[in-house]
Amino acid sequence: MxxxxxxxxxxxxxxxxxxxxxxxxxxxxxxxxxxxxxxxxxxxxxxxxxxxxxxxxxxxxxxxxxxxxxxxxxxxxxxxxxxxxxxxKFALEKFAGELLPVIDNLERAMQSANSEDEAIKPLLDGVDLTLKSFLSTIEKFGLEIVNPEGEQFNPDHHQAMSLQESTELPANTVMAVMQKGYLLNGRLLRPAMVMVSRAPSEGVDTQA
Missing domain, CATH: 1.20.5 (Single alpha-helices involved in coiled-coils or other helix-helix interfaces)
Incomplete structure (x- = not known):
């Protein structure tokens, strides 16, 4: 086992x-x-x-x-x-343009009237006050006067209407302003119409 x-x-x-x-x-x-x-x-x-x-x-x-x-x-x-x-800024551009002839007429009235005439002196004072108030009001909305007499001609803001020889002023100087120009918030609304000086027997560069 x-x-x-x-x-x-x-x-x-x-x-x-x-x-x-x-x-x-x-x-x-x-x-x-x-x-x-x-x-x-x-x-x-x-x-x-x-x-x-x-x-x-x-x-x-x-x-x-x-x-x-x-x-x-x-x-x-x-x-x-x-x-x-x-x-x-420019919503008033068309409206402001329509106001410019009114300003021109008021200024012409002041220039053409005889300020020595005592009879119309109160009337001239009223027109002068109206013009100043009018300009002050529109300037608040960005309207700026372009009155460049004695300044260098600027084709961006000025329109030369005539040339005049001058021995006293440098060439391309604005001798006289025939109609003031205006800017609206920096944009040209109307150019100033001006007389520009030139040197004797020389032209003026209106594009300077």
Whole structure:
């Protein structure tokens, strides 16, 4: 009986062989599965990196779009402010132009009347007061008188009506103003009509 039991028990040599086979099997399993697990993790990391890159690109595009929209809104606001300011400054341009002949007539009345005549002196004083009050009022709305006598001729604001030789004044100097000019908020409403000096036997450069 004891001999049969001894025969059924594994021998030490067999145990060593089985252990060696088990170790070899585990090594094969590890060698076969570990690269597969690493490859799956790398694929997941790469996919996440690609998704992150796409998300960053989308955020960048949306940020650029917001900045462009903000810039467009700011430009539109500035243009609107400029148009409003321009309309406010020059809304009276046509009306002011219609008033200029009235000013001219009042000034002619003052120039042509005899200020030494006591009979009409009160009338002239009234016209003078009216003219000054009138000019003071329209100046509050940006109207500016162009009366360049003695100044250098400026073709942007002056219109040369005649030339006169002069040895006393430099060439291209305004000798006399035939009709005053006017600016409205810096914009020419009417040029001043002037007489311009010139050197003897020389022309005047009205474009200087």
């Amino acid at each position: 004891s001999q049969e039991q001894d025969a059924n028990q594994p021998k030490p040599e067999d145990l060593e062989i089985n252990e060696t086979l088990d170790q070899a099997s585990d090594a094969e399993v590890e060698a076969g599965e570990q690269p597969q697990v690493q490859s799956l993790e790398q694929a997941q990391i790469q996919a996440l990196e690609e998704e992150l890159a796409v998300a960053n690109a989308t955020i960048s595009e949306q940020k650029d779009g917001v900045l462009r929209a903000r810039a467009d809104i700011e430009n539109a606001r500035r243009r609107a402010e400029l148009e409003i300011d321009k309309a406010r």
